[in-house]
Amino acid sequence: MTEIPGQHPPERRATAARPARSRAPRRLAGAAAGVVLASTLAACGGGGSGGVPTLTWYTNPDSGGQAELAARCTDAAEGRYRISTAVLPRDAAGQREQLVRRLAASDTSIDIMSLDPPFIPEFAAAGFLAEIPEDVAERVTEGVVQGAIEGATWDDELVAVPFWANTQVLWYRKSVAEAAGLDMEEPVTWEQIVQAAEEQGKLVGAQGARAESLTVWLNALIESAGGSIIEENAEDPADIELGLTSDAATRAAEVMNLVASSDAASPAFSTENEDASATGFESENGGFQVNYPFVYARALGAVEAGSLEASVPEDYGAAVYPRVDPDEPAAPPLGGISLGISAFSPDVDLALEAAECITSAENQAFYFVNDGNPASKAEVFDDPEVLESFPQAPVIRESLELAKPRPQTPYYSEVSGGIQRVYHPPASVDENTGEAAAELISAVLRGDQLL
Amino acid sequence: MTQTTLPPVEKTQPVSAPHGKISDRSKSERKLGWLLAGPAFLVMLGVTAYPILQATYESLFSYRLTDPANREFVGLNNYLVILSDTLWWQALGVTLLITVITVAVELVLGFGLALVMSKALKSIRPVVRAAILIPYAVITVVSAFAWQFAFDINTGFVNSWFAWIPGVSADTDWFGETGTSLLVICLAEIWKTTPFISLLLLAGLAQVPEVLQEAAKVDGATWWQRMTKVTLPNMKAAIMVALLFRTLDAFRVFDSIFVMTGGANNTESVSFLAYRQTISRLEIGLGSAVSVLLFLSVVLIAALFIKGFKVDLASARGER
Numbered sequence A: 001m002t003e004i005p006g007q008h009p010p011e012r013r014a015t016a017a018r019p020a021r022s023r024a025p026r027r028l029a030g031a032a033a034g035v036v037l038a039s040t041l042a043a044c045g046g047g048g049s050g051g052v053p054t055l056t057w058y059t060n061p062d063s064g065g066q067a068e069l070a071a072r073c074t075d076a077a078e079g080r081y082r083i084s085t086a087v088l089p090r091d092a093a094g095q096r097e098q099l100v101r102r103l104a105a106s107d108t109s110i111d112i113m114s115l116d117p118p119f120i121p122e123f124a125a126a127g128f129l130a131e132i133p134e135d136v137a138e139r140v141t142e143g144v145v146q147g148a149i150e151g152a153t154w155d156d157e158l159v160a161v162p163f164w165a166n167t168q169v170l171w172y173r174k175s176v177a178e179a180a181g182l183d184m185e186e187p188v189t190w191e192q193i194v195q196a197a198e199e200q201g202k203l204v205g206a207q208g209a210r211a212e213s214l215t216v217w218l219n220a221l222i223e224s225a226g227g228s229i230i231e232e233n234a235e236d237p238a239d240i241e242l243g244l245t246s247d248a249a250t251r252a253a254e255v256m257n258l259v260a261s262s263d264a265a266s267p268a269f270s271t272e273n274e275d276a277s278a279t280g281f282e283s284e285n286g287g288f289q290v291n292y293p294f295v296y297a298r299a300l301g302a303v304e305a306g307s308l309e310a311s312v313p314e315d316y317g318a319a320v321y322p323r324v325d326p327d328e329p330a331a332p333p334l335g336g337i338s339l340g341i342s343a344f345s346p347d348v349d350l351a352l353e354a355a356e357c358i359t360s361a362e363n364q365a366f367y368f369v370n371d372g373n374p375a376s377k378a379e380v381f382d383d384p385e386v387l388e389s390f391p392q393a394p395v396i397r398e399s400l401e402l403a404k405p406r407p408q409t410p411y412y413s414e415v416s417g418g419i420q421r422v423y424h425p426p427a428s429v430d431e432n433t434g435e436a437a438a439e440l441i442s443a444v445l446r447g448d449q450l451l
Numbered sequence B: 001m002t003q004t005t006l007p008p009v010e011k012t013q014p015v016s017a018p019h020g021k022i023s024d025r026s027k028s029e030r031k032l033g034w035l036l037a038g039p040a041f042l043v044m045l046g047v048t049a050y051p052i053l054q055a056t057y058e059s060l061f062s063y064r065l066t067d068p069a070n071r072e073f074v075g076l077n078n079y080l081v082i083l084s085d086t087l088w089w090q091a092l093g094v095t096l097l098i099t100v101i102t103v104a105v106e107l108v109l110g111f112g113l114a115l116v117m118s119k120a121l122k123s124i125r126p127v128v129r130a131a132i133l134i135p136y137a138v139i140t141v142v143s144a145f146a147w148q149f150a151f152d153i154n155t156g157f158v159n160s161w162f163a164w165i166p167g168v169s170a171d172t173d174w175f176g177e178t179g180t181s182l183l184v185i186c187l188a189e190i191w192k193t194t195p196f197i198s199l200l201l202l203a204g205l206a207q208v209p210e211v212l213q214e215a216a217k218v219d220g221a222t223w224w225q226r227m228t229k230v231t232l233p234n235m236k237a238a239i240m241v242a243l244l245f246r247t248l249d250a251f252r253v254f255d256s257i258f259v260m261t262g263g264a265n266n267t268e269s270v271s272f273l274a275y276r277q278t279i280s281r282l283e284i285g286l287g288s289a290v291s292v293l294l295f296l297s298v299v300l301i302a303a304l305f306i307k308g309f310k311v312d313l314a315s316a317r318g319e320r
Helices: A031-045 A065-076 A092-104 A117-125 A134-141 A146-151 A174-180 A190-200 A212-224 A247-260 A274-282 A294-305 A348-358 A361-371 A378-382 A384-389 A393-402 A412-422 A433-446 B024-058 B077-083 B086-119 B125-137 B140-151 B178-207 B210-218 B223-251 B255-260 B270-280 B284-308
Strands: A054-059 A082-087 A112-115 A161-167 A169-173 A203-205 A230-232 A286-291 A316-319 A334-341
Touching: A054 A065, A054 A348, A065 A082, A065 A348, A065 A361, A092 A112, A092 A117, A092 B270, A112 A117, A112 A348, A117 A334, A117 A412, A134 A161, A134 A348, A146 A161, A146 A334, A146 A393, A161 A348, A161 A361, A161 A393, A169 A174, A169 A393, A174 A190, A174 A286, A174 A316, A190 A203, A190 A247, A190 A286, A203 A274, A212 A247, A212 A412, A247 A433, A274 A286, A274 A294, A286 A294, A294 A316, A316 A393, A334 A348, A361 A378, A361 A384, A378 A384, A378 A393, A412 A433, A412 B270, B024 B284, B077 B284, B086 B125, B086 B178, B086 B223, B086 B270, B086 B284, B125 B178, B140 B178, B140 B255, B178 B223, B178 B255, B210 B223, B223 B284, B255 B270, B270 B284
Parallel strands: A054 A082, A054 A112, A203 A286
Antiparallel strands: A112 A334, A161 A334, A169 A286, A169 A316
């Protein structure tokens, strides 16, 4: 979307004491109104609504939870501000593309935005994110799992407000694990689950498609083996030191190849994304998969719709992400959403206040239950309602404590894009892949090669 | 037997028109022409010339959208980087391959459909035309998704319907390899744009003078002789215009690749390369350079067609 709403002096929107003008439409009905309408309304209608500033929150698509939170916080603000939401594209890359283009043009219609962690350094380094005052930073990080704080931090400063934290767990069919004699109470390794699945003629699901999910998987493998994709100088494109040739990365490549070329991998492994993994796991060949918590809600939804036997989700078990090294804890992937406050927002203070409201423990619990997205505050996992809807909540919490973010760098799209190009298809990955990827990424960052 | 076309007819000049001088009347006509075409001309300048010039200017810089402070003039370096990168040549190869395959198949299919449309019984002609045109009315992204779902290993029906073809089984992953991915991409493109080419050819068919056909029939020419000696030579201009338009269109292929493979397995086209640099990486300079090269390729193709094959755009519109 290239439309840039007309800009106007900030004071027109910020002051509360202006005489009331004709009332603009207050809320947008329905998601169909879309981004253009919502942002235009916010941009032109700010002076209306009796002087109540409207904050526009750019959200990633969900099951309606964020729109509900916006309404709740509007009520809680008691007339000091109102929040309207605008929906971003489905995939994280598309969300980033739209936000970056708008922010690069100093779009004042964005106040709050739902950001995927890997893009936070890029936004912060470009000066797109408003500073978060220390007292606010202290309040919004209280009781938040470590991984989520790390994901929202750049240059030792908190630059976004942690909202929800996602992680992958190892989903297994209880019947398959039992038949294979695997004790799922104990940590398992990739070798063990591949062997068990091969013996039972079942699938091991992972994300082998050429997409962001491939970087997520590789990063988890490398971090589990004790390495990192970027070792040094993440902010300097000419001097960035990549850890793709380290022993840990070589070991990670070995595991990736083992999974992708085993009989337990789906025939379409090189195009398998999260949804395809979940579909395979729901089928009668389902054995194991690494995937986000949404797969459980998805299976329950399929049962309700009548397309899946009720016995299938009952057979679902969840354990912490598989290990690479049997003696070292795994480092599961870290995802989720943090709230960035736009540096071009005319109402930064109110936006910060709204972000605090949205990320309150109560609202995170609601969002967890309603949309299936795990909270970033640890206390939410003890909420009885959460425990009832998500029997796997304790495993998710344990995984979040172990989770490691993807490389934090303003040049993330080059790093991830380079990895996706060289590490795909995963079945062709070998001990030389890391070096090839490191060479490509360095050349791209120096400006010597295309991506 | 030689090819039979009508001799070109000179535009009838008014006998009284003085030579070499422009009359007042044609002066004012010329003025009116400019007044009528002027606004459209200005709009075209604004929406095409301006972006092209801006892209050309920006292609001379190393410029990242998120880092405007470090914008730096690098001359032709971006072009050097692109032209010395195998990725560019590979993308160009893929683009040319898709263009040649789709345009060739579409020309044959489209000609067949045009014949069907022109010969169909009068009563069913509107229905036939509408049916043939439907794919062209479908948005490319939607058509790409439809084809992707059809061939997908989980949701598709192709694997189970066509399992009798050697090499196709329930486990065939169409988007897992270069060849099969390109096959599906080409199929989707052909399905989608054949109606366009057949519509242009239908217009060409209508231009073939009925007198010539009848004369050939009286002389005892067979159907095939009439086709190759009368119909096709008279349609040459229409065929070349259809080919030119479709080639330029096919060369910019993007949507199907974006939806179906995301550029995996070496299926990236030149447009996709421009998208990746400009939109994903935000490298405006490098991306603009790719776009300019894409533009030059398109200009080159158009020039080849018009000069090389002597395509006369005016005659295709029946102006002469």
